[in-house]
Amino acid sequence: MSKKVRIARVDELAPGQYRSIEIEGERIALFNIDGKFYALKDMCTHDGGVLTGGTLQGYTVECPRHGARFDVRTGAVVRLPAYVGVKTYPVSIEDNAIFVIVD
Numbered sequence: 001m002s003k004k005v006r007i008a009r010v011d012e013l014a015p016g017q018y019r020s021i022e023i024e025g026e027r028i029a030l031f032n033i034d035g036k037f038y039a040l041k042d043m044c045t046h047d048g049g050v051l052t053g054g055t056l057q058g059y060t061v062e063c064p065r066h067g068a069r070f071d072v073r074t075g076a077v078v079r080l081p082a083y084v085g086v087k088t089y090p091v092s093i094e095d096n097a098i099f100v101i102v103d
Contacts, residue, residue: 001103008098013037018061020052023102028089030098031072033059038072039089039100046082 007021007030018031020042027042029052042050044063054064060078062069068082075086090101 002101004092004099004101006097006099007039010037010093010096010098013098016056018052018056020050023100026102028100028102029061029072030091030100031056031061033072037091037093037098039091040070040072040075041087041089043086044068044070044082045077045084045086051086 005023013032015032015034018029021028021030028039029042031038042052044051046066046068049063049065051061051063054062059071059073060069061072066081069079070086071078075088077083077085092099
C-alpha cells in the first residue's frame with residue numbers, strides 16, 4: 001500500500017541541491033531543480049552504489065563511482081554503463097512541506 005511521507009521543507013533545499021533521505025529502509029534522493037522537486041531511488045542500477053555525492057548538471061545526476069547518468073525527472077539512463085533506469089517517486093508540496101509517495 002502506498003503512503004505519503006513528509007521528507008523536508010521547501011526552504012531546506014535550495015535550487016541545484018540534493019540530499020539523501022532514508023524512508024523505511026530505502027534511500028531516496030531528493031533534488032531541487034530550479035524550484036521543482038524530484039525524488040528517485042538513491043541507487044545506481046549499474047552497481048548498487050549511491051547516486052548522491054555525484055555531480056548534478058541540469059536534470060542529470062552522475063553516479064560518483066562509474067559515471068552512469070540518470071535523468072532525475074524520469075529515472076531514465078542518460079549515459080552508460082547503466083542500462084536500467086532508476087525508480088522515481090511522486091513528489092508533492094503542501095504548506096511548504098515536501099512529500100513523497102512510497103510503496
